[in-house]
Structure formats: C-alpha cells, structure tokens
Amino acid sequence: MIKLENKKIIQYFILLLLLQILNGYIFNYLNKNFFYFESPFFEEIPAKEIFFLVVLIAPIIETLIFQFLLFSLLNQMRIKNTLIIVLLMSFSFSLAHWYHWLYVVATFVNGFFLNYFYVYINKYRNELVAVLLTIALHASYNLYGFLFVQ
Helix, strand or coil: CCCHHHHHHCCCCCCHHHHHHHHHHHHHHHHHHHHHCCCCHHHHCCCHHHHHHHHHHHHHHHHHHHHHHHHHHHCCCCCCCHHHHHHHHHHHHHHCCCCCHHHHHHHHHHHHHHHHHHHHHHCCHHHHHHHHHHHHHHHHHHHHHHHHCC
C-alpha cells in the first residue's frame, strides 16, 4: 500500500511533468508561428547520442548543479525564502540553456517546475530522494520531448 505522502509526491511528479509538457508545447507553438528560431546544434548529432545526452546525462548533471549544489549554496548563504531560492535556481538553469531568448524563457518556466519539485521533496523527504526524483522528472520530460516533439 502506498502511503499518503508518497501518493502526494507521485501526484506532484505527474502534475509537474504535465505542466512541463504543456509549457513545451506553448513555446514550440510561439516559436513556429511567430519567431522561427532554430538550433542547428542538435541536427548535426546522431539520434542515439542525442538520446544519451538529453535523457540520461543532462538530467543528472543539471540536477546536481542547478538543484543540489545551488540549493546547498543558497542555504549556506542563509537564504530561506523558498520563492527566492526557486527563482534564483530557475534563473541559473535558464541561462545555461542560452540557445535563443525564447528558449531561455521556456527553460526558466520548466526550471521553476523542477526547482519547486526539488525544494518540496527535499523539505518533506531528504536530499537523496529529492535528487533522484528530480533527475527522474527531468529525464521524463526530456524523453517525452525526444520521442514526441519535432
């Protein structure tokens, strides 16, 4: 039987994944209909390598940097306001995805969802669970994009 707190975590995971997917579609729509930004970077890399980078490597590295390390650093700086912490982490995450300004904005929103999830899980469970579940959420979103978004 799944405990109530675990059900809530699963619900948050699914809700935030759906919000990330919706965010992705909104920004893809805006880009395709108004801005036409393209990134030739991913067109030059074979699909297997993109999968490995986007679904496996990036979620691990980015979670360790933009959630685990930044959260630890902000706590050491005695910043306790959750919204400020999440916003600073999201801003940093988005700047690491500087392909074009629209992508930075989209990544800020998705980063906000990832960072909120990390802080929430870290508060109610522990750091290891927060890192692992945030990696899983990030990888799930990237996998969806890899499989279903052109």
